[in-house]
Amino acid sequence: MSANLKSYIQKSMGFKKEVKPLLHETYSSSLIDWMKxxxxxxxxxxxxxxxxxxxxxxxxxxxxxxxxxxxxxxFADKKIFLTSEIIHNPRVNAVLREKGIEFLSLNNEKLVEDNFKQIQSDDVVIIPAFGTTTQELDKLRDIGCTLVDTTCGSVMNVWKRVSRYGKDGFTAVVHGKYDHEETRATCSRVTQYTHGQYLVVRDLEQARYVCRFILGEINKETLLSYFSKEALSPNFDPDRDLKKIGCANQTTMLSSDSIEIADRIQEAMVKRYGRENIDQHFRHFDTICSATQERQDAVRKLIEQKMDLYLVIGGFNSSNTGHLVEMASEYGPAFHIQDPSDVISKDEIRHKLPYVKDIHITRDWLPKGRVKIGVTAGASSPNRVIEEVMKRVIEAAELRMPPFVSTALSEGKS
Ligand code: SF4
Incomplete structure (x- = not known):
C-alpha cells in the first residue's frame, strides 16, 4: 500500500493528548453522561x-x-484533503471544513478527475471511515502524497471477505447501497481480480429477483433490466456470474434484512444445485459491524418499552441512522432529524421520512399529556447534538430542565 506514497499513516500521530480536549469540548455532553x-x-x-x-x-x-x-x-502548514465526508454528519464535517480541510467529493458524487488534479505530492489526503476505492487509492499512490487512512477495521473485514470471493471465483452479492462510499469501496476490492464480479442488492425485494433468476423463473434480460447499472460489475453476466455466490453486506445495513437476504439466496441455491453441492456454490459471512448491531439491538429494547414516539438523530445521508428509523417507525411515529433546528416548535418537526429521501414537516408531532420519547442516534452523531435536541424539545414544549439536573450539570457532576 505504502509504495510511492510519501507516508502512509493508520495510527495515532502522537497528538492524542492535544486533540482529546478539543474533541471533548466540541462533541461531548454532560447531560448524556448524566443520563447514562x-x-x-x-x-x-x-x-x-x-x-x-x-x-x-x-x-x-x-x-x-x-x-x-x-x-x-x-501537518499544520500543509494542504489537507478528505476524499469524501469523514462520516455522515453535517456538524462534524462543518468543523473539519472550518479547520481548513478540503473535501474532494460531496454527497456521494463520484470523485471527479479535476479534484484529483489539485492534489500535490506535498499534500495530505485523509481516507474516511468508510474507506475508498482501489482506483482512487491508485491515483493517490501515483501522486505520491501523504495518506492518512482512517478506514474502519470492520469495513476492512468486509473487504477481506469479498476479496476472497473474487479470488475464488465467487460473485460477491453485497447487501448495501451501490452509491454509498463504503459499498463502492467494497465492490472495487472484488474487481481487482480478473474474474471478480459483484451485484449490490438493496433490499429483500431485489434479493427476490436474484432468487427468481437462480430458480429459472426469469431470464437474464429481465434481471439485468431490473438492476441499475451501477449495482453490477462491468460485463456482469447473470448466466455466468450467478452460479457461485458469496454474500456479504455493507456494515451499516439492517442486520435482520442481511440475514434474510443471505438465507433466501442460499435456499434458492440449494434448490438449484442440491444440498450436497452447496459449498461449491454458496458462501456467506455476516459483515454487519458490532457497533451497528448494538445500536439496532438497543432500539429493539426501546421498542419493547413502548414509546409514544422516537427521535432518531443523525445525518440524512447516514445509512445506519436510516435503518434505526425504519425499525422504530414500525412501532410508532419515528422522526429522523439532523439537529435541534429540526424541532421547529412543539407543533412542527422537520424530518426525513423512513425508506425514502424526502424531507417532510409533520404537524402536531408532540402529543399532549405524558409522553415517552425514545431517543437514539446513528454511529456518526456526537453526544452534543443529542443533548441539544433534547434541550430544544424541552424548550419547544415550554418546559424547564428539573433543577436537580441543572444543578448537577452546572457543577459538572453526573
Ligand atoms: S458504523 Fe461500524 S463499520 Fe462504520 S465506522 Fe462505525 S464501527 Fe466502523
Whole structure:
C-alpha cells in the first residue's frame, strides 16, 4: 500500500493528548453522561426521554475523527484533503471544513478527475471511515502524497471477505447501497481480480429477483433490466456470474434484512444445485459491524418499552441512522432529524421520512399529556447534538430542565 506514497499513516500521530480536549469540548455532553448514570432516562414532566443504551459515535467514527484532528496538528502548514465526508454528519464535517480541510467529493458524487488534479505530492489526503476505492487509492499512490487512512477495521473485514470471493471465483452479492462510499469501496476490492464480479442488492425485494433468476423463473434480460447499472460489475453476466455466490453486506445495513437476504439466496441455491453441492456454490459471512448491531439491538429494547414516539438523530445521508428509523417507525411515529433546528416548535418537526429521501414537516408531532420519547442516534452523531435536541424539545414544549439536573450539570457532576 505504502509504495510511492510519501507516508502512509493508520495510527495515532502522537497528538492524542492535544486533540482529546478539543474533541471533548466540541462533541461531548454532560447531560448524556448524566443520563447514562441515571438509567438512561430524563424526566421532565410530562415528558420522559428514554435514551437507547447504545447510540451515537462508534469506535470507527471516534478513531476517524481523532485521526483527522491529529492530522491537522501534525501537518499544520500543509494542504489537507478528505476524499469524501469523514462520516455522515453535517456538524462534524462543518468543523473539519472550518479547520481548513478540503473535501474532494460531496454527497456521494463520484470523485471527479479535476479534484484529483489539485492534489500535490506535498499534500495530505485523509481516507474516511468508510474507506475508498482501489482506483482512487491508485491515483493517490501515483501522486505520491501523504495518506492518512482512517478506514474502519470492520469495513476492512468486509473487504477481506469479498476479496476472497473474487479470488475464488465467487460473485460477491453485497447487501448495501451501490452509491454509498463504503459499498463502492467494497465492490472495487472484488474487481481487482480478473474474474471478480459483484451485484449490490438493496433490499429483500431485489434479493427476490436474484432468487427468481437462480430458480429459472426469469431470464437474464429481465434481471439485468431490473438492476441499475451501477449495482453490477462491468460485463456482469447473470448466466455466468450467478452460479457461485458469496454474500456479504455493507456494515451499516439492517442486520435482520442481511440475514434474510443471505438465507433466501442460499435456499434458492440449494434448490438449484442440491444440498450436497452447496459449498461449491454458496458462501456467506455476516459483515454487519458490532457497533451497528448494538445500536439496532438497543432500539429493539426501546421498542419493547413502548414509546409514544422516537427521535432518531443523525445525518440524512447516514445509512445506519436510516435503518434505526425504519425499525422504530414500525412501532410508532419515528422522526429522523439532523439537529435541534429540526424541532421547529412543539407543533412542527422537520424530518426525513423512513425508506425514502424526502424531507417532510409533520404537524402536531408532540402529543399532549405524558409522553415517552425514545431517543437514539446513528454511529456518526456526537453526544452534543443529542443533548441539544433534547434541550430544544424541552424548550419547544415550554418546559424547564428539573433543577436537580441543572444543578448537577452546572457543577459538572453526573
Ligand atoms: S458504523 Fe461500524 S463499520 Fe462504520 S465506522 Fe462505525 S464501527 Fe466502523
Amino acid at each position: 448514570e441515571h438509567a438512561f432516562r430524563l424526566n421532565v414532566e410530562p415528558l420522559t426521554f428514554y435514551l437507547a443504551e447504545e447510540f451515537g459515535f462508534c469506535y470507527g467514527v471516534d478513531r476517524a475523527v481523532e485521526l483527522a484532528y491529529e492530522s491537522r496538528k501534525m
